[in-house]
Amino acid sequence: MTSKSKKRAVATEVDQVVTCDDEASIASFANDDDESFFQDIDVLQSHGINIVDLKKLKSAGICTIKGIMMCTKKRLCNIKGLSEQKVEKIKEACCKLDTGGFLTALQFSDKRKNIFRITTGSQDLDKLLGGGMESMAITEAFGEFRTGKTQLSHTLCVTAQMPSQGFTGGKVIFIDTENTFRPDRLRSIAERFNLDQNAVLDNILYARAYTSEHQYELLDLIAAKCHEECGTFKLVIVDSIMALFRVDFSGRGELSERQQKLAQMLSRLQKISEEYNMVVFVTNQMTSDPGATMSFQADPKKPIGGNILAHASTTRLSLRKGRGENRIAKIYDSPDLPESEATFAISAGGITDSKE
Known part of the structure; x- marks a missing residue:
């Protein structure tokens, strides 16, 4: 098989997104016979x-x-x-x-078998995350500039479309709040995985958010789109979650309102991830803590968003710079993953394993 025909074959697989017209086909998406994600x-x-x-x-x-x-x-x-x-x-x-009542832990364990994971492009980082980015959960990555947050977002746009064990692949929704989304970057990542570049780009829905209100309104459009093409969309990325809140709300006088609006947005994101069985990946910025020097903390920087964002994120991933193109990821908070570290690298083909 030639390189071009191989790419075309993979692209056909990428393009195999599912549509559904009636209730019976909707129910077939859920592995659990008792409940459909898309009722x-x-x-x-x-x-x-x-x-x-x-x-x-x-x-x-x-x-x-x-x-x-x-x-x-x-x-x-x-x-x-x-x-x-x-x-x-x-x-x-x-x-x-839908009674929405109690389940036994065994029943809930069976229900969680519907969860899938999306690879990050790095085996070491996947291992740290228990197999990749988890669906029906919010995964947050925070760090200073140049730590790989946006590069990880771009890599996930491509890997989310690749079928793997127990995962069929699907479309991606990208909300850009900082004007950092670059389609050309996706082309080089798609080339690394030998995928048809135009097919990869065609499977990504992009929206540029200009205000925190606009960012929230886009969530309703996401829900409508997921319903319109049920079972097709597998990943929602917000890069970054706090950038517009930082601009729209300033000073302590508006802090309470900011946190209230942020809580509503994160709650909506969590519900979308559970309602449509999707991976939600958000990036976050850092801020200097003026009071940290008084308490002799080793690192005076911390992620913004306060306790609202800390509690809303299922898994928090801390990113920091390593030597050269290497970056270090650490599990900062998770309900089921141990506090551990992994090293990955940023290459022309996106996130990959470190060579050191």
Whole structure:
């Protein structure tokens, strides 16, 4: 097989994204027979819910039964045209389809078998993360400039499209808040993995966010897009999560409002990751801590976002510079991964293993 035909064959595999038209095909995406990740709210019509009201829900980015269960009555009532009485009726109908009650640990263990992982491009970094970036969770990478945050984001855009053991590959959504997204960078990474460059770029949805409000509004569009092409999108990247909040909110007087808006955004991201079984990867910036010198801390720098971001992120990855092109990643916080370090390198083909 020639190099060109090999690339075309791989590209065909990359382009094999799934679409679904009816409830039966939607249910086939979930490995668990008892529950589908993509149970459309259209099934509520058989429970007496008006199709006009369902369209109003979809316009707000709420497209699945699980999505409704994740929303408070207050948020649903804020949707134009939905009264408190209608919201009660919708919630009641959803409870009949999804009880949302307790599971045994064994049942939950079976449910977590739906989780997949996306490779970072480096075996050592994958090993540190327990196999790669985990779905149904928020993975945060923070560090100073030039530590590889954006390079890792670009590499994941490509590796998310590559089928691997237990993972079919899929499309990517990229929210850029700092104007650092470069399609040409993706071409060199795609070349490393011998993929068709145009096919790789065609499978990435890009949005440039200019304000923190715009950044939040894009999350509704993400939910709508994931519903429109259910089972197709596997990764959401926000590079970086805090940049616009830093600009839009300044001083201690606006800190409370900033953290409240940030909490809402992170909660929405977490719900999207669980609702559609996706990997959410966010990058974060650092700040100097003026009080650290008084307490004799070894490193006076810390990630911004405070406790809100610290608690919302499932796994926190600390990145720092090494020698030359090498970078060092450390598990800063995780519910199931030990505190450990791994060395990786930044190459023309993206994130790769260190040669040292």
